[in-house]
Amino acid sequence: DQQVKQNSPSLSVQEGRISILNCDYTNSMFDYFLWYKKYPAEGPTFLISISSIKDKNEDGRFTVFLNKSAKHLSLHIVPSQPGDSAVYFCAASFSGGGADGLTFGKGTHLIIQP
Amino acid sequence: NAGVMQNPRHLVRRRGQEARLRCSPMKGHSHVYWYRQLPEEGLKFMVYLQKENIIDESGMPKERFSAEFPKEGPSILRIQQVVRGDSAAYFCASSPLQGAFYEQYFGPGTRLTVT
Numbered sequence: 001d002q003q004v005k006q007n008s009p010s011l012s013v014q015e016g017r018i019s020i021l022n023c024d025y026t027n028s029m030f031d032y033f034l035w036y037k038k039y040p041a042e043g044p045t046f047l048i049s050i051s052s053i054k055d056k057n058e059d060g061r062f063t064v065f066l067n068k069s070a071k072h073l074s075l076h077i078v079p080s081q082p083g084d085s086a087v088y089f090c091a092a093s094f095s096g097g098g099a100d101g102l103t104f105g106k107g108t109h110l111i112i113q114p
Numbered sequence: 115n116a117g118v119m120q121n122p123r124h125l126v127r128r129r130g131q132e133a134r135l136r137c138s139p140m141k142g143h144s145h146v147y148w149y150r151q152l153p154e155e156g157l158k159f160m161v162y163l164q165k166e167n168i169i170d171e172s173g174m175p176k177e178r179f180s181a182e183f184p185k186e187g188p189s190i191l192r193i194q195q196v197v198r199g200d201s202a203a204y205f206c207a208s209s210p211l212q213g214a215f216y217e218q219y220f221g222p223g224t225r226l227t228v229t
Contacts, residue, residue, distance in 0.1 A: 004156075034217065043118070043205050043220035044157070089156060101147055101159025101173060102218060 003027045006105035019077040023090030030092040038087045118221035133193040135224045139208030146189045147207045196228045
């Protein structure tokens with residue numbers, strides 16, 4: 001049962017354009033969401049996060065939007081650069097359950113075309 | 115400030131052998147998490163430990179898998195009598211504080227291959 005879903009296994013975007021990666025979740029208890037970037041043969045690297053009390057968080061070229069009513073979040077990267085080519089994982093956690101492990105989606109492979 | 119360290123990076127074991135995976139958290143971090151990534155899948159939470167304590171092992175298989183984080187030294191994930199299905203990338207993460215609102219920082223992973 002996938003509680004965090006990334007429905008696009010891959011996404012191809014031209015350099016300089018906006019990349020939009022999407023993520024849906026089913027567990028309404030989740031109240032903290034994170035995006036990680038992963039290169040082959042490396043561990044995931046934290047990118048940006050958002051708490052459920054916000055609907056937007058921005059950090060340089062990266063912006064995360066949260067729509068709680070739709071249980072949907074998205075990561076916007078603008079402008080996209082060649083070094084952004086990687087697998088992006090959406091992850092979620094909740095503060096009340098006592099378990100602090102993150103629940104990950106399966107990832108979206110972003111390819112930035114020159 | 116060194117990041118999360120994991121060793122070995124690659125580990126090959128024959129069916130029935132034991133695998134020991136080590137993780138040293140970032141300096142100042144006392145919370146360690148282990149995740150497993152099967153091919154074409156996302157990372158799956160296995161266990162959360164603090165020094166000398168297992169806090170949450172809800173993601174650990176009931177048999178053959180164990181984890182520890184001793185007072186001194188790295189955290190160890192131990193897999194006894196490995197089977198082919200244990201072949202995966204195992205990632206360790208650490209965080210400075212407990213709670214859902216703190217980022218976890220990941221190590222480079224150990225790729226376990228069972229032949």
